[in-house]
Amino acid sequence: QIKSERIHTINQLLKAYCLFEKDIEYIVDQNKVKIVDEQTGRVLDGRRYSDGLHQAIEAKENVKVEAATQTFATITLQNFFRMYHKLAGMTGTAETEAGELWEIYKLDVVVIPTHRPIVRKDEEDLVYKTKREKYAAIIDQVAALVEAGRPVLVGTTSVETSELLSRMMTLRKIKHNVLNAKQHQREAEIVAEAGRAGTVTIATNMAGRGTDIKLGDGVKDAGGLAIIGTERHESRRVDRQLRGRSGRQGDPGSSIFFVSLEDDLMRLFGSERISNIMDRFGYKEGEVIQHSMITKSIERAQKKVEENNFGVRKRLLEYDDVMNAQREIVYSRRRNALYGERVHRDVLNALADLVEEMVEQHKDSSDYENFMLDGLKTFGIQWDLQAEDFESLKTPALSEKIHQQALAELNRRQDAMVQVVMQHLREWLQQPDKLQEGIGIPVAFAGKSVQLGVQLGALKESSGRVLITELEKALTLFLTDEAWKNHLRDMDDLKQSVQNAVYEQKDPLVIYKMESFGMFKKMLSEIYQELISMLFQARIQGNEEGAPANPAPPKALVTPKGSNQSTTASKADYRVTTNSTAMQNPAPTASPVRVGPKIGRNDPCPCGSGRKFKSCHGKDAED
Known part of the structure; x- marks a missing residue:
């Protein structure tokens, strides 16, 4: 990997020095490299070349090299315009591009006569x-x-x-x-x-x-x-x-x-x-x-x-059409999560697909032990299944049996989370100074945590079920965004690598379509595998299994916005803004409540990181 990164860096430096000329493709203004649009001659403020090319040009011009950027979303102008149901435009020079406008957008070009005769x-x-x-x-x-x-x-x-x-x-x-x-x-x-x-x-x-x-x-x-x-x-x-x-x-x-x-x-x-x-x-x-x-x-x-x-643009569009089909699927599922529409149904479908995939994989090889091990690793469940049943049951029947067990366990764990939240919420709401409209509920996973913003009204009306919806939304959005970002980079690499297929008398576009489909299926599978795994691991922070029966008080469990308490550093942090008088006059920080035996400074940290307590979570305790 280090070798390939160095080759990539050298390629970008060669491009910067040999193919990009100052005052033609770019200018240097106030010690910054700025791209110049070839068509309009204007500076494209805020735009940067991707894949390290901009950094290579900055090194060439001896200006400050800014941090590399990574693409989070991409679309060609053609596919962007195609998203509109109605398209129209007016320009004085469309006649020469009439063929392209018809082929790409199915738009006719009509020439309007001039108001006064041209005497130029x-x-x-x-x-x-x-x-x-x-x-x-x-x-x-x-x-x-x-x-x-x-x-x-x-x-x-x-x-x-x-x-x-x-x-x-x-x-x-x-x-x-x-x-x-x-x-x-x-x-x-x-x-x-x-x-x-x-x-x-x-x-x-x-x-x-x-x-x-x-x-x-x-x-x-x-x-x-x-x-x-x-x-x-x-x-x-x-x-x-x-x-x-x-x-x-x-x-x-x-x-x-x-x-x-x-x-x-x-x-x-x-x-x-x-x-x-x-x-x-x-x-x-x-x-x-x-x-x-x-x-x-x-x-x-x-x-x-x-x-x-035009041939180059059309070819690029053919490549982007492949990406566009994938983009529509990812964005529709992301939209479901963002607006809360069908997010739970998507999760249930993902659970069914994951179970079916796991059963098919191990059933073909008759690998009972690894099948049971996979259940523990992915779901944290010991399947109620004997080796004889695993051998005798057909794949559809076995999938249904395992799916019902997984679904029942997921519902049990989510119900337990809701009960914990509602129990502490009732105690917390009895305190007279709590005027928030929304609260942050810390939810822990294996080594990670997320703070979920929930409106109090919605929490009470749904008897706590809104917490599960918010958790599913937060995890789906975070995992989808991370996976899509990496998928875009992989697709760029694929587009470059398939060009060598022309030397084998093959069409690079056909290979690109085949390979990208496999990569996309793998990405979706990984998103849902991690999503389901995290949902099964989710616990209210401070109430993980194995913790003492007497949990932390509500103040430590349900964290109001504006308080000085913090949760474990997390990859995602979804919060709801609150209207709280306590934000202007924060109450003094409460002393931590010890609910277990005292841990020595040099003892291993109970979080399982392998570091000493004083160098890990003990730092926060000392502060």
Whole structure:
């Protein structure tokens, strides 16, 4: 395990150093690594990369490495939107994604005609051989537009490019504003000035959508807002969003994209053909090519990228559909526990399933001794069953016999708990200063305890049965949350490992479905096995079996909220807020009541931990 963790750490460090670039995928702000959304150019506050990747980037940038996070719940956006019965949306750039919207959500895309005719002039792309030539041409174009009295919006794809152009404009003494993830606080102020004559704004995709730039005096006569794109984005939709900042409501305007063969899109798709054309016609450094054929070729390259990205998203959705089926089952059972609906029925079903599983497992191997031992370990019960009956009875009859014994024992133990609580509650309520609406009842298990918050009214009305419901709710929620959290991590590991199946000419998704189903069944089995085991072990703290007949007084048994008494540290702590005057004026702490023989400081602790009493529970006694 240590070896695999080290390999995982090295992999994440390699990713951080080789694949994630500062000012493109993330920025460093106030000694914190913050993720930048590729589509919007905005900082995703509060978001962190998972699986130790964020920590690796923090180590790379020499900032404080924060604690690793673990996923408690996960869902893709597609499955999140599918949870709604009705879906609708409005955007100016949905037409290019119509196929995906229909395939994933079964949504039609309808184009609404513009209120006023578009008079914006969209020019053909200008293609240069190198980025250096392209950036020099952009600066020249900006200077010419400023001289003509037009406002200019320069759209970039990353923080890094926006800062490079800003430095180049500063050298040319062109006044400008920069709007990127680092200056997002000034967004409203910068956008308000962006439509004034001669104003230059360099912006990432932050200003690419949802931004209404109002034109200043005389700008319409000068030709309106000029849009300059520094490179084509992977998605045509994002390019259209940038063009759409100009020519709104029938205003004049223009847009043009400057492209180089060194851009990421051109390097990956289609640059070779254009490069051959430029070489054939003898284009020299600094010369530009502009033709509708080139623009269409670039759009074809974008379409290829979009199709590829859609394929990736669709594949991820297919994987999440497997998780979604599991998620719905877990969340429905969790909801039952949370609202108290059917929680007891779920517990009874779990008990029946567990007994049946145990019987089938040992019946097949005719293992009577281990069957009896399992009953002691899981339920704490010595089955009333002879070896001859175990051999002669068929599996269904044996399951029913054992199930009835287990159910009767569970009811007996729960009834005993209720009687103890009600007996001490009656004594406790006779004291005149008890004004709480709710109380905390400490329930102990093997080495653990939980404090259950119960409303006094509900406790009296149900004759104490509400205590059992609260116990079942608390344990079901806690065990489900812990198991689901670990299951998500295991499923992530599985998703990574099954990808190697392609080398065996197998479909990784099929293997993922098969393996994940087995893991899910095992998780549910473990949840209910531990739940049933803990319910059989549950005792009111201070009234465990084997304790003296004269238990601790009510004050130690039923702990009011706001008191200074504490229960054993527990994994889960479910409490109900109380309205108590005693919270403002707490009574002095009562002296502990000894109910057994005195334990020496150096004697073994009776809790069974193996440590000396002074180093274990004796510390609390000394305090």
